Amino acid sequence: MLKTRVITAIVLLAVFLPVTLFAPVAAFGALIGLVVVFAAWEWARLLKAGKVGSIVYAAIAAVLVFASTRLESARPLYQAAGIFWLVAGPYVLVRKPVLAAGAWRVFLLAAGFVIFAACWHALVGARVLGVAFVLSLLLVVWLADIGAYFSGKAFGKHKLAPSISPGKTWEGAVGGWAAVMIVSVAALVLQVFEPTLYSALAAQLGVGRALFVLTVLVAFSVVGDLFESMLKRQAGVKDSSGLLPGHGGVLDRIDALLPVLPLAMLLLG
Template sequence: MLKTRVITAIVLLAVFLPVTLFAPVAAFGALIGLVVLFAAWEWARLLKAGPAGSIVYAAVAALAVAASTRLESTHSLYQAAGIFWLVAGPYVLVRKPTLAAGVWRAFLLAAGLVIFSACWHALVAARTVGVAFVLSLLLVVWLADIGAYFAGKAFGKHKLAPAISPGKTWEGAVGGWAAVMVVSAAALALHAFEPTLYSALAARLGLVRALFVLTVLVAFSVIGDLFESMTKRQAGVKDSSGLLPGHGGVLDRIDALLPVLPLAMLLLG
């Protein structure tokens, strides 16, 4: 399993790093469009849309992303996605409705078109600002995840959401937040690789409020992760798919990014 994970990670890095660092924004957008296509397919599968229905949904999601490029402003798109994560995200985690049936399934399939379109636009807009900017945005989620893993392993005692994801702890969540705060503060103090998400937030909101916004983004990265964990638990699967051997599916890799991306860009808009 470890060998498979390493090989898959190397392949992914070999594809994503050159495109992110050196390719034109259009090529980056095309690659992210492919990611969104597979993520939408997995979203529909978790909501039990069926094999054919999941393929059709992925195609509709791709068309929705293409259609959204005609919008004069993406602000409303970020707003819609942000409202979903601010309202529906916590509600679902607290009340735990059956997501793959009835009104909830229809709602989540419709919401997914907005969520994935906003995700695509946020990443492309961030890449347009610069490589350092898009990487600093992704780094918020990566640091929160890595910090949570190691802090949870070392200190985790109190379960964060035992009925949804038994492995997550409050200590891990705090560790992930601390990792983001340390790196963000260091980047701001050193003025490293600017413009970054951190410098943009600090310039717009001031240092204290920028760190508060980063705290909110870390919290919603956890919500995104837990939301997908709940859909998988209800669907009776461990991974969103087997597209990435050793790593699960695309949604397993981007679940925490889905709320963070539109919220971050909305606050900077």
């Protein structure tokens, strides 16, 4: 399993790093579009749309993402996705409705189109602002995840959401937040590779409010992670798919990004 996981990670890095660092924005957008379509397919599968239904759903998502490129501004998409994560995300985690049945299933299938389109626009919009900017945005989620893993392993005692994801702890969440704060402050002090998400937020809001916004983004990275965990638990599966051997599915890799991306871009105006 470890060997498979490492090989998959190397292949992904070999594809994504050169495209992110050196390819034109159009090529980056095409690659992210492929990621979004696969994630949409997995989303539909978790909502029990069936084999054919999931493929059709992913195809519609692809068409809608392409059509959304004609929008003058992606802000309405960020707003719609932001409202979903601010309202529906916490509600679902607290009340735990059955997501793949009835009105919730219809709602989430419809919301998915907005969520994935907003994700695509946010990443491409961030890439337009620069390689350092898009990497700094992704780094918020990566650091929160890595910090949470190691802090949870070392200090984790109090379960964060035992009925949804038993492995997550409050200590891990705090450790992830601390990792983001340390790197953010260091980036602001050193003023390297600007513009970054951190420098843009600080310039617009001031350092104190920027760090508060980053705290909110870290919190919603946890919401995104737990939301997908709940989808999987209710669907009775460990991974969203087997597309990435050793890593699960595409949605497993981007779940925490789904709320963070539109909220970050929305807050930047």
